[in-house]
């Protein structure tokens with residue numbers, strides 16, 4: 414795969430956190446974090462951004478900021 418193809422590469426991961434984190438670790442060997450999008454199975458309750466039940470570790474809410482969150486460095 415040449416550099417132009419690597420620059421256009423995008424990964425979408427869906428599933429439980431341990432699986433997504435394992436996939437991201439491998440994917441970062443091939444692309445930048447901004448090319449990786451994750452939809453992790455966080456618990457959702459209100460679905461409108463009020464309760465915080467679906468917060469990712471960095472505070473983004475899956476229900477209103479997702480379902481896919483771009484990987485941060």
Ligand code: FES
Nearest residue numbers: 458460462465476
């Ligand atoms: S489910 Fe309540 S903030 Fe996302």
